[in-house]
Amino acid sequence: MKRVMKEFTGGNAMVSVLAVLASFIVGGILIAISSTEVQTTITYIGARPADFFNALWNSVFGAYDAMFRGAIFNYKAHDGVQMIKPITETLAYATPITMAGLGLAVAFRSGLFNIGGTGQIIFGAMFAGWVGIYVDLPFYIHFPLAVLAGIIGGGLFGALVGFLKAATGANEVIVTIMFNYIAVLLLSYLLKTPILQAPGSVNPVSPPVRDSAKYWFFMGDQFRIHGGLIAMLLAVIFTWWLLNRSTLGFRFRALGHNPNAAKVAGINIGLTYVLVMGISGALSGLAGTSQVLGTEKFLTLGVAASFGFDAITVALLGRSNPWGVLVAGLLFGGLRAGAVTMQANQNVPIDIVLVVQSLIVLFIAAPPLVRAIFRVKESKKAVAA
Amino acid sequence: MKLELRGITKRFGSMVANDNVNLIALPGEIHCLLGENGAGKSTLMNVLYGLYQADGGEILLDDKVVKFSGPGDAMAAGIGMVHQHFMLIPVFTVAENVILGHEPTKFGSLLDLEAARAKVREVSAKFGFEIDPDAIVGDLPVGVQQRVEIIKALIGDAKVLVFDEPTAVLTPQETDELMAIMKQLRAAGTAIVFITHKLREVQEVADKITVIRLGKVVGEADPKSTANELASMMVGRAVDLDVEKDPAKPGKPTFKVEGLSAWSHAGTKVLDDINFEIHEGEILVIAGVQGNGQTELTEAIIGMHGKTAGSIQLDGRELIGKNVKQVLDLGVGFVPEDRTEDGLVAEFSIAENLMLDRSDRKPFAKGLNINLDYLKKFALEKLKQFDVRAQGIESKASQLSGGNQQKVVLARELSRELRLLVASQPTRGLDVGSIEFVHEQIVATRDSGIPVLIVATELDEATQLGDRIAVMYKGKIVGIVPSNTPRATLGQMMAGISA
Numbered sequence: 001m002k003r004v005m006k007e008f009t010g011g012n013a014m015v016s017v018l019a020v021l022a023s024f025i026v027g028g029i030l031i032a033i034s035s036t037e038v039q040t041t042i043t044y045i046g047a048r049p050a051d052f053f054n055a056l057w058n059s060v061f062g063a064y065d066a067m068f069r070g071a072i073f074n075y076k077a078h079d080g081v082q083m084i085k086p087i088t089e090t091l092a093y094a095t096p097i098t099m100a101g102l103g104l105a106v107a108f109r110s111g112l113f114n115i116g117g118t119g120q121i122i123f124g125a126m127f128a129g130w131v132g133i134y135v136d137l138p139f140y141i142h143f144p145l146a147v148l149a150g151i152i153g154g155g156l157f158g159a160l161v162g163f164l165k166a167a168t169g170a171n172e173v174i175v176t177i178m179f180n181y182i183a184v185l186l187l188s189y190l191l192k193t194p195i196l197q198a199p200g201s202v203n204p205v206s207p208p209v210r211d212s213a214k215y216w217f218f219m220g221d222q223f224r225i226h227g228g229l230i231a232m233l234l235a236v237i238f239t240w241w242l243l244n245r246s247t248l249g250f251r252f253r254a255l256g257h258n259p260n261a262a263k264v265a266g267i268n269i270g271l272t273y274v275l276v277m278g279i280s281g282a283l284s285g286l287a288g289t290s291q292v293l294g295t296e297k298f299l300t301l302g303v304a305a306s307f308g309f310d311a312i313t314v315a316l317l318g319r320s321n322p323w324g325v326l327v328a329g330l331l332f333g334g335l336r337a338g339a340v341t342m343q344a345n346q347n348v349p350i351d352i353v354l355v356v357q358s359l360i361v362l363f364i365a366a367p368p369l370v371r372a373i374f375r376v377k378e379s380k381k382a383v384a385a
Numbered sequence: 386m387k388l389e390l391r392g393i394t395k396r397f398g399s400m401v402a403n404d405n406v407n408l409i410a411l412p413g414e415i416h417c418l419l420g421e422n423g424a425g426k427s428t429l430m431n432v433l434y435g436l437y438q439a440d441g442g443e444i445l446l447d448d449k450v451v452k453f454s455g456p457g458d459a460m461a462a463g464i465g466m467v468h469q470h471f472m473l474i475p476v477f478t479v480a481e482n483v484i485l486g487h488e489p490t491k492f493g494s495l496l497d498l499e500a501a502r503a504k505v506r507e508v509s510a511k512f513g514f515e516i517d518p519d520a521i522v523g524d525l526p527v528g529v530q531q532r533v534e535i536i537k538a539l540i541g542d543a544k545v546l547v548f549d550e551p552t553a554v555l556t557p558q559e560t561d562e563l564m565a566i567m568k569q570l571r572a573a574g575t576a577i578v579f580i581t582h583k584l585r586e587v588q589e590v591a592d593k594i595t596v597i598r599l600g601k602v603v604g605e606a607d608p609k610s611t612a613n614e615l616a617s618m619m620v621g622r623a624v625d626l627d628v629e630k631d632p633a634k635p636g637k638p639t640f641k642v643e644g645l646s647a648w649s650h651a652g653t654k655v656l657d658d659i660n661f662e663i664h665e666g667e668i669l670v671i672a673g674v675q676g677n678g679q680t681e682l683t684e685a686i687i688g689m690h691g692k693t694a695g696s697i698q699l700d701g702r703e704l705i706g707k708n709v710k711q712v713l714d715l716g717v718g719f720v721p722e723d724r725t726e727d728g729l730v731a732e733f734s735i736a737e738n739l740m741l742d743r744s745d746r747k748p749f750a751k752g753l754n755i756n757l758d759y760l761k762k763f764a765l766e767k768l769k770q771f772d773v774r775a776q777g778i779e780s781k782a783s784q785l786s787g788g789n790q791q792k793v794v795l796a797r798e799l800s801r802e803l804r805l806l807v808a809s810q811p812t813r814g815l816d817v818g819s820i821e822f823v824h825e826q827i828v829a830t831r832d833s834g835i836p837v838l839i840v841a842t843e844l845d846e847a848t849q850l851g852d853r854i855a856v857m858y859k860g861k862i863v864g865i866v867p868s869n870t871p872r873a874t875l876g877q878m879m880a881g882i883s884a
Binding site: 245246247248250251253254257258260261262263264265266267268 | 687689708709710712713714719721726727728729730731732733737740741742744745749750753754755757
């Protein structure tokens with residue numbers, strides 16, 4: 001508990017929390033400005049100021065209230081299923097974002113800026129999808145095999161980046177960005193060939209995944225939440241163990257903090273690059289399985305959605321700490337789920353949520369800004385003479 | 386011009402870098418500011434030069450209080466500074482460098498290089514510098530580059546000249562020449578502040594000595610003090626600068642380097658036909674001015690240098706062609722010259738740094754896990770054994786002083802089964818106490834029958850620590866001589882002249 005508090009009050013975690021808070025405040029201002037009600041009432045604010053403040057309160061409170069009802073608990077719903085549906089939606093969105101976020105966190109901690117979440121999710125989804133659609137086996141073999149295929153798919157695609165960096169010195173940022181295009185275009189191509197396209201379909205859609213390869217929908221079919229949630233928690237624990245308890249993770253971190261010292265200590269840098277990117281990609285691949293074998297149940301072009309990029313923010317917001325990534329992933333899942341209700345009920349453009357997400361990135365990227373706003377003192381640092 | 390610093394105080398957060406420091410430098414006088422690394426010498430001079438603003442105290446020139454908001458102000462007031470790291474542009478000529486910042490012009494805005502050349506020649510002739518104003522600075526030897534810095538200060542009409550650790554990059558000959566120049570400047574009436582931690586130089590030129598420790602002036606010393614007296618004042622306790630060691634009892638030559646050559650990425654030869662051997666229980670010091678192939682030699686030994694030819698044998702096994710891990714596993718202990726860059730992971734704890742090279746094997750690894758129990762036990766033991774002053778094994782390496790960082794590196798390297806110890810400038814930037822400790826550990830390693838290779842750039846360390854000295858110059862070994870070889874001879878060898 002003491003350690004949890006320390007993590008939480010330590011400069012870094014605090015900056016993350018404050019960044020989120022600041023973003024919501026700025027988001028609120030934007031919601032108010034974009035509200036037509038507020039715009040009209042301000043024209044006669046001198047005559048009837050109460051109207052203006054009412055409109056202000058309604059727009060901001062209404063929007064965030066709608067977000068709450070869309071993301072956590074809908075207290076206005078008429079039956080139990082509708083009431084708890086929002087939180088399950090949040091978890092359904094949070095699952096792939098967190099998994100991919102963990103993958104990127106592993107890379108970030110090892111000093112590699114992996115931007116290839118999208119591509120690695122797609123490769124995981126393609127491998128898992130192919131096994132899930134075309135292989136016919138009993139459930140207890142088929143499902144693990146399909147998940148494993150997804151992990152391997154993402155892992156290989158990631159490891160290839162590590163190999164290119166080790167062998168040629170290629171910059172991983174550029175390579176992963178380009179690999180995202182390769183993955184997207186390859187998926188788009190395969191969805192138009194018999195390899196993945198549903199027979200008789202003219203749309204770029206695959207046949208559905210067989211039931212024997214699907215995640216367990218433990219709350220029934222009316223919810224989109226599934227066994228991927230358990231896989232996500234296992235992935236958090238795995239990543240924590242990898243980074244904090246394993247010797248392999250120790251070498252990853254050594255490479256991340258000081259590649260020179262790692263080299264002098266006899267750590268094989270090239271091999272470590274391959275392993276880091278392999279594991280990083282494997283976790284994103286797992287995110288792909290959660291989509292194709294769970295939420296979506298078949299392969300489309302939109303299988304990776306924006307999860308690959310959300311995962312970057314989530315990894316940064318979570319300070320590349322597995323538990324932090326989990327919290328950030330849940331927050332982003334909630335933002336996504338809540339945004340839909342916010343738009344439907346309050347007519348607040350869904351883009352406001354995108355703005356809030358972007359502001360979070362901005363505030364995290366500029367810790368001094370957040371410190372200045374909230375007057376947080378920088379953690380004591382001895383300055384050398 | 387008389388310079389007086391009165392009660393200068395400078396704080397960084399809770400740390401007091403300068404605490405009520407007083408110093409007076411008179412024209413025609415060399416005033417030495419003596420102190421260990423981190424004592425606050427450079428901070429004080431940065432305050433004087435306007436790079437830092439003092440939290441208390443004042444600067445007086447000829448008894449008038451002045452305020453400098455930047456180096457420009459200080460220069461305009463007649464203060465010149467010769468920095469430890471030269472502030473020169475290597476691709477510019479001497480004349481271009483010297484006028485940088487206050488370029489003379491003609492016809493309104495045209496650069497008047499001829500005027501600059503004339504000024505360089507004038508100052509050069511006055512002090513016998515023999516510098517060609519049109520030479521490209523990057524092509525000049527380090528000692529000459531330093532003279533360009535001095536000319537730059539003098540042309541700016543400096544009446545007070547500050548030399549900040551000026552001899553760190555010089556050969557012994559160049560150091561002697563610099564001392565002569567300082568004496569000449571003194572005779573011409575310049576007030577000189579000479580910052581150093583090298584006692585020999587202080588004894589040679591100082592008219593006055595102010596000793597500073599932990600940000601405070603601890604007193605003035607008599608220029609005729611002995612080195613041990615000065616060192617004791619600097620450290621705050623009695624010190625013995627001599628390395629205590631018995632004569633070596635060399636055994637078999639187990640480490641041999643034969644015909645070793647190496648090339649840089651660009652293809653230039655950086656090591657040229659290096660041959661030497663080290664016996665068991667013997668310390669061989671590679672002496673030389675920094676940048677003459679010492680770094681490449683140690684890199685080649687531990688398997689980090691790309692293009693090499695020849696042979697490096699340890700216990701009859703060839704090291705060339707092996708990677709770092711394989712070399713370390715053959716029993717090579719390596720203390721890199723830049724400990725923060727190559728020796729430690731600053732963000733890692735002491736414990737983590739201690740297992741940096743052995744995280745993949747027992748007893749540090751238990752299956753795939755780190756054996757945290759063993760690591761804790763091991764780290765506590767080493768902390769005690771190597772007298773690392775830290776809050777605990779969880780302290781980050783970045784929180785340690787240089788001396789304690791080096792102790793962590795030594796603790797790691799010496800706790801393996803060694804067959805060879807390679808240490809590159811093992812005492813660079815350390816305080817006197819840590820230097821003593823590091824020297825003791827190196828001698829103890831030798832006495833346990835291990836061949837030791839030390840790279841040293843300071844002659845005192847080379848002669849005191851070494852049983853034999855190999856002098857390197859431009860990638861070649863000029864000669865291998867006994868450690869009682871006269872200083873002058875070693876100095877000549879460091880400039881490339883065979884003994």
